[in-house]
Amino acid sequence: MATAAILALGVAGPATADARRPAPAGRSTTAHGLVPVTDLFARRLLLADKVAAAKYGTDTPIDDPAREAQILTDVRARAAGLGLDPDSVAAVFRDQIEANKLVQRGLYARWDANPGERPTERPDLAEEVRPALDRITTGLLVALRETERARAVPSCGPRLAVAAGWSAHSHRLDALHLEGLGRALPSVCAGSR
Numbered sequence: 001m002a003t004a005a006i007l008a009l010g011v012a013g014p015a016t017a018d019a020r021r022p023a024p025a026g027r028s029t030t031a032h033g034l035v036p037v038t039d040l041f042a043r044r045l046l047l048a049d050k051v052a053a054a055k056y057g058t059d060t061p062i063d064d065p066a067r068e069a070q071i072l073t074d075v076r077a078r079a080a081g082l083g084l085d086p087d088s089v090a091a092v093f094r095d096q097i098e099a100n101k102l103v104q105r106g107l108y109a110r111w112d113a114n115p116g117e118r119p120t121e122r123p124d125l126a127e128e129v130r131p132a133l134d135r136i137t138t139g140l141l142v143a144l145r146e147t148e149r150a151r152a153v154p155s156c157g158p159r160l161a162v163a164a165g166w167s168a169h170s171h172r173l174d175a176l177h178l179e180g181l182g183r184a185l186p187s188v189c190a191g192s193r
C-alpha cells in the first residue's frame with residue numbers, strides 16, 4: 001500500500017460519525033474492525049528499535065534465519081490450534097518479520113549517518129526484547145482469529161487502510177516506521193494472498 005495513502009488516512013482518522021451509528025443488520029464489522037491487528041503491527045514495529053539497539057555495533061546480524069524459522073513453525077502450529085489456516089497466518093508473520101528488518105536497516109543507516117542519535121543503552125535481546133515480541137505474537141494470533149471474517153470480505157482492503165492509518169496516527173509513527181507498516185500489510189486480507 002502506498003505510504004502516502006496510509007499517511008492521509010492517519011491524518012483523517014476514523015469516520016467517527018459512522019462509528020456512532022448502529023451497523024446495518026447483516027453487516028458485521030465497523031471501520032475500526034481491523035485496528036486490533038494494525039495496532040499490534042505498529043507495536044511490533046516500534047519494538048524494532050529495541051531489536052536494532054540490541055544488535056547495533058555487535059557481531060549479531062539483523063537477519064537470524066533460525067529465529068525466523070522458529071517463529072513461523074510456532075505460529076503455524078498455534079494457527080492450526082485456533083482453527084486458522086497455517087499458510088495464511090505464516091504469510092502475515094513473514095510480512096511482520098520483513099517489516100521489522102526494514103525498520104532495523106533504516107535505523108542502522110540513520111545511526112551510521114548520525115552518531116549522536118545512536119542508542120545509549122543495549123537492551124538484552126534474549127531476556128527482554130524477544131519475550132516482548134513473543135507477547136505480540138500471542139496477541140496477534142488472537143486478533144487474526146477475531147478478525148477472520150472481516151479479513152475475508154471484499155471491503156477488507158479499504159478497512160485495513162483505515163485501520164493502518166489510525167494505528168500510525170495513534171502510535172505517532174515516523175516515516176521509517178510508516179514504511180514498515182506498509183510492508184506489514186499485504187497478507188492480511190484473505191483475497192490478497
Ligand SMILES: O=C(O)C(=O)C[C@]1(C(=O)O)C=C[C@@H](O)C=C1
Pocket residue numbers: 051062063064065067068071096097098100101130133
Ligand atoms: O529476533 C530478532 O533477532 C529480530 O531481529 C526480530 C526478527 C522478527 O521480526 O521477529 C527480525 C529479523 C530476524 O531475522 C529475526 C526475527
